[in-house]
Amino acid sequence: MAKKVFIKTFGCQMNEYDSNRILDTIKKIGFIRSKSLDESDCFILNTCHIRDRAKEKVYHEIGRVKQNFEGKKKPLVIIAGCVAQAENTEMLKREPYIDFIIGPQSYHKLNNTIQNFEKNKSRFEITDFESESKFEYLRKIKNDSSKISSFLTIQEGCDKFCHFCVVPYTRGPEYSRPFNQVINEAKELVEKGSREIILLGQNVNAYCSNENGRQYKLSDLIMCLENIYGLKRIRYITSHPRDMSSDLIECYANSKKLMPFIHLPIQSGSNKILRLMNRKHKVEDYISIYHELKKINSDIEFSSDFIIGYPGETEKDFEDTLNLVKNIKFFNSYSFIFSPRPGTTASSYEQIDEKISKERLKILQAELFHNQKLKNKSFENNYTNVLIENLMKDGEKLFGRNEYMTSVILNGHQDLIGKVVKVKINNSNQNSLSGEIDINKIEAA
Numbered sequence: 001m002a003k004k005v006f007i008k009t010f011g012c013q014m015n016e017y018d019s020n021r022i023l024d025t026i027k028k029i030g031f032i033r034s035k036s037l038d039e040s041d042c043f044i045l046n047t048c049h050i051r052d053r054a055k056e057k058v059y060h061e062i063g064r065v066k067q068n069f070e071g072k073k074k075p076l077v078i079i080a081g082c083v084a085q086a087e088n089t090e091m092l093k094r095e096p097y098i099d100f101i102i103g104p105q106s107y108h109k110l111n112n113t114i115q116n117f118e119k120n121k122s123r124f125e126i127t128d129f130e131s132e133s134k135f136e137y138l139r140k141i142k143n144d145s146s147k148i149s150s151f152l153t154i155q156e157g158c159d160k161f162c163h164f165c166v167v168p169y170t171r172g173p174e175y176s177r178p179f180n181q182v183i184n185e186a187k188e189l190v191e192k193g194s195r196e197i198i199l200l201g202q203n204v205n206a207y208c209s210n211e212n213g214r215q216y217k218l219s220d221l222i223m224c225l226e227n228i229y230g231l232k233r234i235r236y237i238t239s240h241p242r243d244m245s246s247d248l249i250e251c252y253a254n255s256k257k258l259m260p261f262i263h264l265p266i267q268s269g270s271n272k273i274l275r276l277m278n279r280k281h282k283v284e285d286y287i288s289i290y291h292e293l294k295k296i297n298s299d300i301e302f303s304s305d306f307i308i309g310y311p312g313e314t315e316k317d318f319e320d321t322l323n324l325v326k327n328i329k330f331f332n333s334y335s336f337i338f339s340p341r342p343g344t345t346a347s348s349y350e351q352i353d354e355k356i357s358k359e360r361l362k363i364l365q366a367e368l369f370h371n372q373k374l375k376n377k378s379f380e381n382n383y384t385n386v387l388i389e390n391l392m393k394d395g396e397k398l399f400g401r402n403e404y405m406t407s408v409i410l411n412g413h414q415d416l417i418g419k420v421v422k423v424k425i426n427n428s429n430q431n432s433l434s435g436e437i438d439i440n441k442i443e444a445a
């Protein structure tokens, strides 16, 4: 009988992609996916270390698993992802219920590790940085997790060392997958039904692969994906302002499939804070990218990440951030209070009062959410292009997203899944739109 694996994922889209690839890999040694923890033989927790209480969350989850399996045979318990990489042996020492620890760059060793563990029961950790071997291994295993909108990791790791961030320590140095490996995986996904591909990387626009005397960049990938028949939409996430090169900006003029929506985190509207963060870009650089893109296509919209209450942030620095948000009306954005991460430069800086940070975050989010509501309201009584992704749980309504990743709910037949349709929007709120399909404007799939 097949063994069952239950996987729980925290963190970014790259962790989601990794979890799907772990499932593709582990199938080779007889595991099938279980939707419930209760009946699983193996529990994998794919963890995120980006903000506070990451470690505690892991121990809390293990506590729940222990409770679930009290008096029953214990499942194999594996901790994967960025906390696994950062904490490694510490976790094995503190929690005997964990069987082994595997870092994000070592998933190609997962099957052997499970098989060895089943034989000799010795607990250990694998946390080498081996991106090349990982992707070389994954290349030979079909990506079976295609959805209408699929993630595809093209780049891992980061060399930028922003002073607040753990990613360079948990994901290791920047690595770009070979060009053809990426294109082949994209073609495979489209053959299996994907209509949108979201290229992923911690610094996706730093993608750079040197092969046979030629350099391939993100712009080359986009323009090559453009020619895949059946693929309708291309997106990429997360990009860094420093890597918004002119060839990438030109893609917005040359590609019909690249969506007019870019997630480009700025973190702060104050140059002083950007310097203290070691971001190596200025507010002016960001604004100039904004204008360049708007000149190409005025419909292009931006979203961003903000860190509030970074050490040294004064009332004036915060106001600079607030003014930036008032000027660039971001479509939607993520904002967080600074969380000191172990081992990062900023963790030793003097922290600012939490009450002040919370108050500032509230003010910033009120502005961001206000903009978001207005943007969504502007769709009302207008048409928006929606890629239909799935039937909703109620079995009646369809779910899709427009060019700006806004969720759209509509009536329609499930034959429309995978098609781009024009939808007349009747209602909007902060997070979604709803409307009616224009049956005369359904693109050929």
Ligand code: SAM
Pocket: 012, 050, 051, 164, 165, 166, 167, 202, 203, 238, 239, 240, 264, 265, 266, 267, 305, 306, 307, 336, 337, 338, 339, 340, 341
């Ligand atoms: N590479 C992207 C960039 O440079 O913009 C960011 C990737 S990071 C995984 C996602 C977001 O988490 C960051 O943009 C930042 O806003 C947030 N973040 C990272 N470290 C943080 C920390 N120590 N405290 C609060 N937010 C943090």
Ligand code: SF4
Pocket: 158, 159, 160, 161, 162, 165, 166, 167, 168, 202, 203, 240
């Ligand atoms: Fe982290 Fe992004 Fe900075 Fe890299 S560029 S250190 S991933 S915030």
Ligand code: F3S
Pocket: 010, 011, 012, 013, 014, 015, 047, 048, 049, 050, 081, 082, 166, 167, 170, 171, 202
């Ligand atoms: Fe978290 Fe690691 Fe992603 S720390 S945000 S899962 S790269």
